[in-house]
Amino acid sequence: MNNKYNDIRFKFLHILGETVVNSLKKRGFLATYVNQKEEALRLICDLIQDGSSVGIPGSVTIREIGAIAAxxxxxxxIYEHWNMPLTIEEKNKIFIRENSADYFLTSSNAVTRNGILVNVDGVGNRISGMSWGIGELIYVISMNKVADNLEAAFSLIRNRSCVLSALRRGVDSPCAQVGYCVNCMTSQKVCKAFLIQEAPPTGRKANVILVGQTLGC
Incomplete structure (x- = not known):
């Protein structure tokens, strides 16, 4: 019985994944669907040339698939600012290097069924790298981040992504205390800036790898 339902879930994710891939392609993204994170990692290694510089901002997904070591x-x-005892000045320098690398490797907080990427940021470094940079963009997005539409994407981000991010970072925000967004206006607010991408930035190559698993926040 379990195998039967697992097969159905597998088929459902594949069908929905291909639907989103087709939507992304219509918008100019280079999109692919894979079943497992190991396949996503192989694609990343194929896309990124040996010896290149890679900017990796805050992304649980990228670290979960083992991209940095690979x-x-x-x-x-690799330019990254996570899990390092850095001063503000040192961190700002790495932000610039992340955004100026040959490749900018990240995930997305949400993707709609019709191929729109939606992201949130507290500092702004990650969404700035998505919207401007000199390198090739590579997104790795798990299927738990697919939303019906923009409204659903914002709800998913505010009530899940931001809460998980606050808990992971130990931020004492109101959402971390109750488990959902309360539209706070405190200094601990983690959802300070949003980016909606309806197409890749002009003149910039953007790859999207959809993964049929649950990853990231």
Whole structure:
């Protein structure tokens, strides 16, 4: 019985994933659907040339699939600011390097069925790298981030992504205390800036890898 339902879930995710891929392609993204995170990692390693520089902002997904270790094995220079005891000045310098790397590797907080990417940021470094940069964009997005429409995408981000982010970082925001967005106006607010991408930035190549698993926040 379990295998039967697993097969149905697998088929459902594949069908929906291909629907989103087709929508992304119509908008100019280079999109692919894969079943497992291991396949996503292989695609990343195929897309990124050996010895390249790669900017990796705050992304649980990218770290969950093991991209950093794999890219270092390819001789890539990784720019990241996570999990490091940095001063504000040091962190700002890395933000610039992340956005100026040959590749900008990240995830997305949500993607709508019709192929629109929606992201939130507290500092602004991640969404700035998505909207402006000199390198090629690579998004790895798990199927738990697919939303019906923009309204649903914002709800998903505010009531799940932001709460999980606050809990992960130990931020004492109101949403972290109750488990959902309360539209706070405190200094601890993690959803300070949003980016809606209806198409890749002009003159910039953007790859999207959809993964049929639950990853990230």
């Amino acid at each position: 890219l270092k094995e390819k001789g890539c220079t």
